Amino acid sequence: MNPSIAATGGSIIRALHGKRRPTSINLGLGEPTLMPDVAHFERATAWVAEHGCRYSTNIGDAELRAAIAAHYGYPGLDHADNVCITTGSQEAVYVALRTLLDPACDEVLVVEPAFPVYAKIAQVEGIPCRRLALDPSGPGAFDPDRILEAVGPQTRMIVIGSPSNPTGRVIPKAATKKIADGLLERGGPPVYVMHDEIYRELIYTDDAGEFGKVYPYTVAVNSLSKSNALTGLRLGWIIAPLDVMPHLVKFHGWVTSCASTFAQRVALEIFAANQLGIARPWYAAQRDGALAVAREIGLDFIEPEGAFYLCVRVGASDTLAFAEQLLLDRDVVAIPAHIFSPILAGWLRTSFVCPLADLREGLERIAAEALEKGTLPDRA
Amino acid sequence: MNPSIAATGGSIIRALHGKRRPTSINLGLGEPTLMPDVAHFERATAWVAEHGCRYSTNIGDAELRAAIAAHYGYPGLDHADNVCITTGSQEAVYVALRTLLDPACDEVLVVEPAFPVYAKIAQVEGIPCRRLALDPSGPGAFDPDRILEAVGPQTRMIVIGSPSNPTGRVIPKAATKKIADGLLERGGPPVYVMHDEIYRELIYTDDAGEFGKVYPYTVAVNSLSKSNALTGLRLGWIIAPLDVMPHLVKFHGWVTSCASTFAQRVALEIFAANQLGIARPWYAAQRDGALAVAREIGLDFIEPEGAFYLCVRVGASDTLAFAEQLLLDRDVVAIPAHIFSPILAGWLRTSFVCPLADLREGLERIAAEALEKGTLPDRA
Numbered sequence: 204m205n206p207s208i209a210a211t212g213g214s215i216i217r218a219l220h221g222k223r224r225p226t227s228i229n230l231g232l233g234e235p236t237l238m239p240d241v242a243h244f245e246r247a248t249a250w251v252a253e254h255g256c257r258y259s260t261n262i263g264d265a266e267l268r269a270a271i272a273a274h275y276g277y278p279g280l281d282h283a284d285n286v287c288i289t290t291g292s293q294e295a296v297y298v299a300l301r302t303l304l305d306p307a308c309d310e311v312l313v314v315e316p317a318f319p320v321y322a323k324i325a326q327v328e329g330i331p332c333r334r335l336a337l338d339p340s341g342p343g344a345f346d347p348d349r350i351l352e353a354v355g356p357q358t359r360m361i362v363i364g365s366p367s368n369p370t371g372r373v374i375p376k377a378a379t380k381k382i383a384d385g386l387l388e389r390g391g392p393p394v395y396v397m398h399d400e401i402y403r404e405l406i407y408t409d410d411a412g413e414f415g416k417v418y419p420y421t422v423a424v425n426s427l428s429k430s431n432a433l434t435g436l437r438l439g440w441i442i443a444p445l446d447v448m449p450h451l452v453k454f455h456g457w458v459t460s461c462a463s464t465f466a467q468r469v470a471l472e473i474f475a476a477n478q479l480g481i482a483r484p485w486y487a488a489q490r491d492g493a494l495a496v497a498r499e500i501g502l503d504f505i506e507p508e509g510a511f512y513l514c515v516r517v518g519a520s521d522t523l524a525f526a527e528q529l530l531l532d533r534d535v536v537a538i539p540a541h542i543f544s545p546i547l548a549g550w551l552r553t554s555f556v557c558p559l560a561d562l563r564e565g566l567e568r569i570a571a572e573a574l575e576k577g578t579l580p581d582r583a
Numbered sequence: 584m585n586p587s588i589a590a591t592g593g594s595i596i597r598a599l600h601g602k603r604r605p606t607s608i609n610l611g612l613g614e615p616t617l618m619p620d621v622a623h624f625e626r627a628t629a630w631v632a633e634h635g636c637r638y639s640t641n642i643g644d645a646e647l648r649a650a651i652a653a654h655y656g657y658p659g660l661d662h663a664d665n666v667c668i669t670t671g672s673q674e675a676v677y678v679a680l681r682t683l684l685d686p687a688c689d690e691v692l693v694v695e696p697a698f699p700v701y702a703k704i705a706q707v708e709g710i711p712c713r714r715l716a717l718d719p720s721g722p723g724a725f726d727p728d729r730i731l732e733a734v735g736p737q738t739r740m741i742v743i744g745s746p747s748n749p750t751g752r753v754i755p756k757a758a759t760k761k762i763a764d765g766l767l768e769r770g771g772p773p774v775y776v777m778h779d780e781i782y783r784e785l786i787y788t789d790d791a792g793e794f795g796k797v798y799p800y801t802v803a804v805n806s807l808s809k810s811n812a813l814t815g816l817r818l819g820w821i822i823a824p825l826d827v828m829p830h831l832v833k834f835h836g837w838v839t840s841c842a843s844t845f846a847q848r849v850a851l852e853i854f855a856a857n858q859l860g861i862a863r864p865w866y867a868a869q870r871d872g873a874l875a876v877a878r879e880i881g882l883d884f885i886e887p888e889g890a891f892y893l894c895v896r897v898g899a900s901d902t903l904a905f906a907e908q909l910l911l912d913r914d915v916v917a918i919p920a921h922i923f924s925p926i927l928a929g930w931l932r933t934s935f936v937c938p939l940a941d942l943r944e945g946l947e948r949i950a951a952e953a954l955e956k957g958t959l960p961d962r963a
Contacts, residue, residue, distance in 0.1 A: 204830065208682050213833045217641065234638055241632040244845070248628050252621040256815040258614055261597065290670045290817065293840035302588050324837050435636040435844025437670065437817075450584065453593045457704050460673035463843060464815025465624070 211327050214319075215542050219526060223536045228565040230553035231536035233368070235432035235511070237482055237556075240473075247468035256464050261456040262448075263288025263440070264467045270474035271440055277415030277423065280442050287452050288462040288470075292401050292439035294455070295424035297324055299441055300360070302454045303395055303422065306330045309359040314350060315544035318368045318399070331357065336546040339367065339514070340505050345374040345412075347381035354386070360395045360422075361386075365412065366402035369543045369552035370514050371507020379412025386418065393420040402510035404430035404480045407487050411509070420444060427470055429510075430479050438466040486511055486555075493555035496563045500570050511556050514540050517569060518549045518578040525578065526551060533568040549578070587707050594699075595922050599906060603916045608945040610933035611916035613748070615812035615891075617862055617936075620853075627848035636844050641836040642828075643668025643820070644847045650854035651820055657795030657803065660822050667832050668842040668850075672781050672819035674835070675804035677704055679821055680740070682834045683775055683802065686710045689739040694730060695924035696750055698779070701742045711737065716926040719747065719894070720885050725754040725792075727761035734766070740775045740802075741766075745792065746782035749923045749932035750894050751887020759792025766798065773800040782890035784810035784860045787867050791889070800824060807850055809890075810859050818846040866891055866935075873935035876943045880950050891936050894920050897949060898929045898958040905958065906931060913948040929958070 219231055262268070268283035275281070289295040300321070304311055310331040313321045316339050325332035335353045337346055345365065354361065361382075365374040386394050398414040400423050414421040426439030441451055455461075473479065493513050497504045503516035519525035522539035529535050529551075540547035551569060555562055573579045599611055642648070642664075649663035657665075669675040680701070684691055690711040693701045696719050705712035715733045717726055730741065741762075745754040766774050778794040780803050794801040806819030821831055835841075853859065873893050877884045883896035899905035902919035909915050909931075920927035931949060935942055953959045 204827070205682055205685050205834075206687075208830055208834050211833070213829075214641075214836065217836075236635075238635050239631065241628060244628040244631050244636075248621060248624040251619065251624050255616075255618050256624075256813050258814040261594075290674075290839045290843075293836075294670075294838060297838050302585055305585050307586075320837060327834070327837060433636050434638045435841075437839065437841070437843045447584070449593075450588055453591070454585075454588050454707070456594065456597075457700065457707060458674060458677050458838060459670045459817065461815075461817070463670075463817045463846065465845065466843065 207327050207329065211323055215523065216538055219530070219536060219538065222530060224534060227530065227534045227536050228561050228568070229536045229557065230562065230565045231538050232554045232556050234434040235429060235482070235556055237432040237485065239432045240478065243469045243472040246472050247465055250468050251465060259461040259464050259467060261461050262452045263462050264471065267467050267471050267474065270471065272442070274474060274479065275415055275423070275442060277421065277442060279419050280415055280421065280444065284445060284448060285442055287441045287448065287455055288467060289439045289441060289455060290459050290462055291428060291437040292399065292424045292426040294459060295439045295441045296320065296399065298451055298455045298458060299397055299422050299424060300324050300330065301328060302451045303447060304330050304359055308357060310355060310357040311360045311362060312353055312358050313362045314345065316367065316370055316540065316547050317362065317364050317543060319542050321362045333358070336544045338546065339370040339372050344370065344372040345378045347378040347385065350382055351385040354394060358394055359392065360397055362397045362399065364399040366406060366509025368402065368510060369512050369538070369540050370505045371510040371512050372505065373406055373408055373508040374412040375410045376412040379414055380417050383414065383418035395420045395422050397422045397424060400425045401429055405483055405486050405511060406509040407490055408508040415442060427473060430482065431473055432482065436466050436469060438462065438470050489555045489559065492559040493562055496559060496566055500566050502566060502570055511554050513553050513555055514547065514550050515553060515566065515569060516550050517573040519576065520549065522548050522550065525576070529569065529572050533572055535565045535568045537565070537569060587709065591703055591707050595903065596918055599910065599916060599918065602910060604914060607910065607914050607916050608941050608948070609916045609937065610942065610945045611918050612934045612936050614814040615809060615862070615936055617812040617865065619812045620858065623849045623852040626852050627845055630848050631845060639841040639844050639847060641841050642832045643842050644851065647847050647851050647854065650851065652822070654854060654859065655795060655803070655822060657801065657822060659799050660795055660801065660824065664825060664828060665822050667821045667828065667835055668847060669819045669821060669835060670839050670842055671808060671817040672779065672804045672806040674839060675819045675821045676700065676779065678831055678835045678838060679777055679802050679804060680704050680710065681708060682831045683827060684710050684739055688737060690735060690737040691740045691742060692733055692738050693742045694725065696747065696920065696927050697742065697744050697923060698748045699922050713738070716924045718926065719750040719752050724750065724752040725758045727758040727765065730762055731765040734774060738774055739772065740777055742777045742779065744779040746786060746889025748782065748890060749892050749918070749920050749927070750885045751890040751892050752885065753786055753788055753888040754792040755790045756792040759794055760797050763794065763798035775800045775802050777802045777804060780805045781809055785863055785866050785891060786889040787870055788888040795822060807853060810862065811853055812862065816846045816849060818842060818850050869935045869939065872939040873942055876939060876946055880946050882946060882950055891934050893933050893935055894927065894930050895933060895946065895949060896930050897953040899956065900929065902928050902930065905956070909949060909952050913952055915945045915948045917945070917949060
């Protein structure tokens, strides 16, 4: 048995979901509840009827890769050969971390609060990992100076999720540019920035930085999961500099061989129809409603500029125990946000993918639980 | 950059395919040319229209796992919780090797000739790998005594592909039983047998051993790729003992999160319709035709008892150079079989998934190339 796999804990998010009841108000969801456009599946099925469903190349369908490269248009990363199609962004993250870092001498820097999987993969794979916690509630959620200061001599990759899971915060353009310039001025071997852009199509601000636009050593990972309500399709990609692509593709081949041919046909339909941002107006309205509800109830929250999460403060010192008790006492699933960074101890991640009436009911129950448990004494 | 990824060579099979021309006779294919049953895709699409396409659990759909467990019925491995759904058998192999072996102290034993990916993954991941080459042309292709003798004190897994890629040889029941008994008598920590069963539904003998039937520490990997002409669906699975399942599932979650919900619906349709062995009669007829053609042309070959490959002897000392020259001179793609084991130096792997007329033309050109190059002097 591999001891580092045995020693690393599983997903608290999945474990909490496993305990929910049919009656539960589920604010723990990390995926859209919208329905995908089934016409894309129908056309992909018609394609299979004509062509079969044979292996893709390891790197993925050339037409799809060209469409993705063109859609983002990151300078120097805008050729089809800058794109490798993966089994969701999870495999994209796994392959990028494994291929671009040498555990014997390289270090990865994760800007947190962030999705726990980056640090977990580093732990399992023996990659030294430095975690930088930045206060997500203020203007310094992606403080470029603190990020640059945290880059050590062994740092070869910085992981930044923007929009952030769990906070929904978005890195501003100026911060992106300052980090890029700082890294370029440093000299020496390149420090890659892995920009997890999984919520890129769900942004509610005009000031959204994209590393691919300003930094040549960007590794952008993304998928159709959140933008097009297709978490179950497992279709993602890596955009990366040409010189590292052969290695990424080779390792990806050993891990999963190639992405699904069917899923790539669905993706081609979506890009051809230019439907990546199709759900943004719905989420923007949901966000406005969610903020209004949270204000009305009087919970402290972090104002999201992207994604579909709302972090609310409950003040509990043991955040996991609070979340478990909340499910037992009041039948509400919410994610203890300390798992994204200790800086979010006492916070819960809720999501506004559910009907707003459910969100209101859930947030009211959360506030009631905090009141009863006395975890927000300033409000008692 | 990860040095072991950079240092490990890519796929010679994929590289040769990359050089083929539109006119080429392709005997290099490792996938069916049959068309899949598109009705399954249509029903899966209708399901998506009703339910969306949301995340699966990490381990996979419970109904599908129950169907797979019941289909194989391996004693003690026949519960839904003995099955984890993966992104094709490639991910199944990757996850099993990574999870069940500790690179610091465990060794994997690969019985060859075998698909090169087992040894390559071991190399990339720093897992000590012992390779046992057994003569694939005689009765000892899976010699149980030699396999048991090769098990060292650090061996914690034996990898056996049966039916074999590239030879099509099938391990007999008695050999399977003898290996199982020998391993159980050994005592000490369990030695897992990873039985790659990817060609299990394409067997042309009654005497086919299945480790799952006789050995409790079996890890069986399989997929719908070869049985149902669905290489592009990327739907595979691991069947394994209950005590290791949580670790396999956890690591699988970090690598790809979960299998495709759509692909799992297609798989459910196939199991419900009991269509796993549907293509066997066609392949059996192809095999008979292929053997007749090879005999007529007078090439030495290894008689396949399963899969869809025919290894033929060309005698060249540099097998890769012969295959590359064959493509240049005579426009035929065939795979140099030394990549599956040095014991197959001088052999080519051809496949009989193409029309038999193409196979005849291809084998005639191979024989002509060998004659011209004088690599089979006994025939000159």
